Amino acid sequence: MPTAEDVKARIEATIPGSTADVESQDNVHFSARVVAAAFAGLSRIEQHRLVYAAFEGELGGDIHALQLKTETP
Amino acid sequence: MSEQAPHSNPIRDAIAQAIDENPVILFMKGTPDQPRCGFSARTAGALQALGAPFAAVDILPDPRIREELSALSNWPTIPQLFVNGELVGGADIVGEMFESGELAKTLGVEQPEERPVEEPAVGPRPLGIDNRLS
Secondary structure (H helix, E strand, O other), X not given: OOOHHHHHHHHXXXXXXXXXXXXXXXXXXXEEEEEOHHHOOOOHHHHHHHHHHHHOOOEOOOEOEEEEEEEOO | OOOOXXXXXXXHHHHHXXXXXXXXXXXXXXXXXXXXXXXXXXXXXXHHHOOOOOEEEEOOXXXXXXXXXXXXXXXXXXXXXXXXXXXXXXXXXXXXXXXXXXXXXXXXXXXXXXXXXXOOOOXXXXXXXXXXXX
16 A cells, blocks of 8 residues: 555656655555656646646556645745 | 346446536535535636536535446546546546636636746645535
């Protein structure tokens, strides 16, 4: 079961230069705030897709829910 | 391989048609009156708070609906809100847009009087336990 630390590491590895603050009380539901220069010029939809790309096929599975807030630095 | 028709995917076609025919359509778990997931409840609630008419599709009765929807929209999670054929977002994006007034603008309706803008800015919301799938 992934921990908040795992989720943070995955996001930061997938989006170079990003910073992710991840919280979870149960290692199933996660809440993340991701700051990345790579988000600049992208719509919110596209920003969230970049983050989701770190969890191909796992959202809805091991990662039950990922509440997401994306920002540029 | 040649036997497979390129367009024999009735579920995906039906989803595409529903998105095409309904200016505002929400794919969710449960129904607006009986949502089966906290994220779906919140998203339907935002639309209801704005008094915007919307179509709603419950994706739970058949797992293929969700599979085909996500394949079509390139979006892994539920709910999904479409306006004029375009994916607007899931619960987080719709929630942000509701609070900023952007959702009302997108839907062409008035933002209600009591705007939640005066709420103190707080950090990430705590995770609710109401989000579990049943």
